[in-house]
Amino acid sequence: MTALFTNPLPIPVLGFCAYSGTGKTTLLKQLIPLLNQRGLRLAVIKHAHHNFDVDIPGKDSFEMRKAGAKQVLVASNMRWALMTEDPLDDDPQLQHLLRQIEVDKVDIVLVEGFKKLALPKIELHRAAHNKPLIHIHDDNIVAIACCDETTVPASLTRLDLNNVAQIADFVQHYQQNWQATVINLPVDASKAAKIDDTANNKNGISVSQGVAAVLAQITPTNHPEVVDLIDIDNHVLAQDIISEINVPQQTNSAMDGYAFAFNSIANAPLKVVAEVLAGHHYPNILQDGEAVRIMTGATVPQGADTIQAIELANEQNQKLILLETDKIIKGQHVRLAGEDIAQGQVALAAGTRLGAAELGLMASLGFHRLPVFKRPIVAVFSTGDEVSQPGDQLKANCIYDANRYTILSMAKKLGCQVIDLGIIDDNEQTLTNTLIDAGTKADIVISSGGVSVGNADYIKMALANVGNTHFWRINMRPGRPLAVGNINQSLFFGLPGNPVAVMVAFLQFVQPAIRKMAGEANWLPQFIPAIASQPLRSKTGRTEFLRGIYTLGPDGKIHVSTTGAQGSGMLSSMVNANCLIVIGDDHDTIPTGGSVFIQPFADLL
Numbered sequence: 113m114t115a116l117f118t119n120p121l122p123i124p125v126l127g128f129c130a131y132s133g134t135g136k137t138t139l140l141k142q143l144i145p146l147l148n149q150r151g152l153r154l155a156v157i158k159h160a161h162h163n164f165d166v167d168i169p170g171k172d173s174f175e176m177r178k179a180g181a182k183q184v185l186v187a188s189n190m191r192w193a194l195m196t197e198d199p200l201d202d203d204p205q206l207q208h209l210l211r212q213i214e215v216d217k218v219d220i221v222l223v224e225g226f227k228k229l230a231l232p233k234i235e236l237h238r239a240a241h242n243k244p245l246i247h248i249h250d251d252n253i254v255a256i257a258c259c260d261e262t263t264v265p266a267s268l269t270r271l272d273l274n275n276v277a278q279i280a281d282f283v284q285h286y287q288q289n290w291q292a293t294v295i296n297l298p299v300d301a302s303k304a305a306k307i308d309d310t311a312n313n314k315n316g317i318s319v320s321q322g323v324a325a326v327l328a329q330i331t332p333t334n335h336p337e338v339v340d341l342i343d344i345d346n347h348v349l350a351q352d353i354i355s356e357i358n359v360p361q362q363t364n365s366a367m368d369g370y371a372f373a374f375n376s377i378a379n380a381p382l383k384v385v386a387e388v389l390a391g392h393h394y395p396n397i398l399q400d401g402e403a404v405r406i407m408t409g410a411t412v413p414q415g416a417d418t419i420q421a422i423e424l425a426n427e428q429n430q431k432l433i434l435l436e437t438d439k440i441i442k443g444q445h446v447r448l449a450g451e452d453i454a455q456g457q458v459a460l461a462a463g464t465r466l467g468a469a470e471l472g473l474m475a476s477l478g479f480h481r482l483p484v485f486k487r488p489i490v491a492v493f494s495t496g497d498e499v500s501q502p503g504d505q506l507k508a509n510c511i512y513d514a515n516r517y518t519i520l521s522m523a524k525k526l527g528c529q530v531i532d533l534g535i536i537d538d539n540e541q542t543l544t545n546t547l548i549d550a551g552t553k554a555d556i557v558i559s560s561g562g563v564s565v566g567n568a569d570y571i572k573m574a575l576a577n578v579g580n581t582h583f584w585r586i587n588m589r590p591g592r593p594l595a596v597g598n599i600n601q602s603l604f605f606g607l608p609g610n611p612v613a614v615m616v617a618f619l620q621f622v623q624p625a626i627r628k629m630a631g632e633a634n635w636l637p638q639f640i641p642a643i644a645s646q647p648l649r650s651k652t653g654r655t656e657f658l659r660g661i662y663t664l665g666p667d668g669k670i671h672v673s674t675t676g677a678q679g680s681g682m683l684s685s686m687v688n689a690n691c692l693i694v695i696g697d698d699h700d701t702i703p704t705g706g707s708v709f710i711q712p713f714a715d716l717l
């Protein structure tokens with residue numbers, strides 16, 4: 113039995129497990145220098161079963177800790193160490209320990225111990241020791257390093273326990289090919305293929321498994337087109353854009369004021385020899401003791417290197433007195449040519465989504481049209497006898513269609529071209545025709561409602577007529593039922609009917625699908641750590657998405673509370689929220705002050 117584990121880091125974590133005496137530490141001691149030689153920066157986490165100490169009695173740090181400091185951080189120019197007294201009844205939490213790793217300093221974390229956790233591991237096995245194989249009960253083993261006598265199943269990589277270079281090859285390959293697609297809710301692509309409807313119906317699947325399975329079905333677009341800058345609206349750039357000019361083109365002033373050579377301050381008063389307006393230049397070289405009156409954006413004359421703002425200068429009869437000269441810094445208020453973007457530099461990389469800032473930058477470089485990827489086309493419809501068109505009279509026992517509007521709006525925000533298919537009558541033939549038609553027009557077809565387990569309605573029959581659709585039970589709340597399938601070349605999503613479930617499921621599953629399909633590079637959902645301002649209810653084994661309001665506390669940290677009632681039909685809870693509070697499936701209820709992740713709505717909704 114393995115315990116749930118989610119890698120909270122954007123770098124791979126690889127465990128080494130074995131019965132004691134197999135030689136884990138010996139192997140790691142040989143492996144680490146070899147991997148270092150290959151340029152891999154490593155962190156190692158080692159589980160110790162006893163009351164270890166890393167400090168030396170008599171040293172100041174040791175004495176301060178023994179005197180009662182809960183944390184002692186000792187640092188030199190070579191290294192630093194943080195020692196924390198954290199007595200626990202149970203084993204330390206690997207996730208908590210991993211969060212202490214500085215991920216910008218290392219490429220992979222090797223873990224020794226924690227063998228019961230469901231993290232990817234290399235098993236070390238010596239047949240001569242007569243110990244059972246761990247992989248039999250642990251499907252997180254990715255390779256077995258062993259001797260000739262051990263039998264290894266074909267599905268696992270066999271490594272020679274005595275061939276450290278071969279094990280280093282495996283670790284290096286693992287690191288190079290590992291992909292973190294979701295922070296905190298990692299997409300475990302290896303599990304994507306394992307979802308089958310029987311297992312899924314019994315136990316459900318995790319959010320990360322679902323995302324991995326969805327992403328595995330998507331090939332990024334390779335259809336570029338050239339679009340005028342003015343018509344670009346959240347498109348994704350199809351090629352690197354290289355600047356043909358320096359931005360700014362000339363060294364210019366950031367202030368209305370006076371330009372002069374820093375070295376002439378001693379020769380004050382300076383003589384004002386000209387005025388330079390934006391779009392103009394002073395044709396001569398400024399001499400020692402001279403200054404020009406200069407406006408913001410005007411080219412700084414040759415010979416000048418410093419600007420003083422007009423407020424800190426007095427000019428009379430072309431004589432310039434500079435005030436507060438002791439505060440003038442050489443080069444102040446001068447914007448250097450090319451300081452924003454230098455000629456020949458990649459100004460924007462392919463795969464960048466083009467928002468306001470990116471469009472402004474492209475315009476500042478003189479581009480008036482850009483190669484972008486064709487936008488994904490998303491078709492949306494609603495079904496359900498009770499679902500009525502807003503604007504019509506609301507019939508008894510009915511509700512207005514909210515989902516089509518939230519889905520269309522979220523798809524538009526992601527730069528998609530949308531097709532509104534309206535509310536489709538609950539009848540097998542009409543729905544089948546709609547699906548076939550939508551499949552020819554759209555890259556992604558989305559419906560809402562009619563996907564829960566007990567439902568025997570027409571959408572399921574219609575889907576069976578047109579393609580292969582899987583009905584998943586995702587271990588999340590809200591948004592448990594989800595249908596994913598294909599209609600010809602199109603991807604189909606059947607989102608649950610409850611309006612909040614629709615939005616949450618869209619954000620977790622449809623959004624990454626659209627972004628991948630649209631050709632967006634380096635996209636990761638933004639999960640930001642925050643502090644719970646109140647106890648938050650959840651359950652291990654299920655990911656909870658609560659509607660939250662985050663604020664910046666006086667301590668400079670982000671604090672989050674819920675919007676109140678969390679019914680999955682209550683759209684007002686989404687309106688009042690500015691984020692989703694995400695409590696991963698490895699957590700139970702979070703106490704006040706506990707740490708959670710939030711997914712800010714920011715530009716998503």
Ligand SMILES: Nc1nc2c(c(=O)[nH]1)N[C@H]1C(S)=C(S)[C@@H](COP(=O)(O)OP(=O)(O)OC[C@H]3O[C@@H](n4cnc5c(N)ncnc54)[C@H](O)[C@@H]3O)O[C@H]1N2
Binds near residue numbers: 494608610
């Ligand atoms: N016996 C079970 N019942 C339910 C389960 C379950 O596992 N076993 N799951 C529940 C969960 S969780 C959800 S979510 C819903 C999802 O059901 P469906 O996807 O089949 O959706 P419907 O039943 O069609 O509708 C649910 C709810 O949403 C309203 N709705 C539907 N379409 C719209 C729309 N376009 N705009 C606004 N509101 C809409 C609909 O009226 C219902 O109130 O199933 C639970 N039941």
Ligand code: MOO
Binds near residue numbers: 612
């Ligand atoms: O998907 Mo449902 O109730 O979890 O809203």
